[in-house]
Amino acid sequence: MARWAPGTRERLRAAALDLFEEQGFAATTVPQIADRAGLTRRTFFRHFSDKREVFFGDDEIPATASRILADAPADTAPVALVLAGLRGLARHRFEPQREAVRKARRIIDAEPVLRERDLRKQAELREAIREGFERRGQEPLVARVVAGLAVELFQTALERWVADESGALLTDHLDATWETMRSVLND
Incomplete structure (x- = not known):
């Protein structure tokens, strides 16, 4: 070779x-x-x-999030921007590799040092989203809340998708998780 x-x-x-x-x-x-x-x-x-x-060496997701936020039209609402970005990420990066993602998640979930690293990666994504929204002119508190919601939305949908045996898409889980979050926040 x-x-x-x-x-x-x-x-x-x-x-x-x-x-x-x-x-x-x-x-x-x-x-x-x-x-x-x-x-x-x-x-x-x-x-x-x-x-x-x-697992973590080529994680370009924070950079991708920053790029999406920078390139989006200025009048795009924060939640609409988050949902569009997460759906695109799901379709292009995760759904084509479902079995590899499932295998990786099982391994990460079983190993404390990997779970810790995964949490750091989530924090990096949260920070990239927060900074991106602040660069877009959002108030710091709004940027922080939207970033936290975005990461929680994605992680919850990803966990549900990995465990799902029905064949539903990650985008389906994103939409369902967002609807649940929205109903809880509107109560």
Whole structure:
């Protein structure tokens, strides 16, 4: 295999997820991941700084959120903007990879160090959304509330989608979760 073969990162990620699922995150080593992928340990470290980065190393979601907020028309209402952004993210990034996302979520949920890292990533997304809304001219309190709602909406819908065996789309869960949030907030 060529040293810089296309798909190397994805092969490493798939091998890691399989091993994490088979023997647990803590018991899996970087050499095992590299061996399973048919690559070297050095190649692994060209793509990931450590095995946790298999889950979190290329998380472009905060940057994507910032870009969506910056590019949206100025008169777009905050909630409409959040819903459109989350639906787009669901359709383009998550729904095409449902089984990989499900596997990753099971592994993250089973490992405290990964749950902690996941919470930090959620906080980074919340901050990116808050900053984006403030740059759009929203009052700081409004920006903070909308950012918190956006992250909670997405996490709740994602958890429901991962657990759902019916085949419903993540966008369906986003809409249903938003309707529940809206009804609770209107009480």
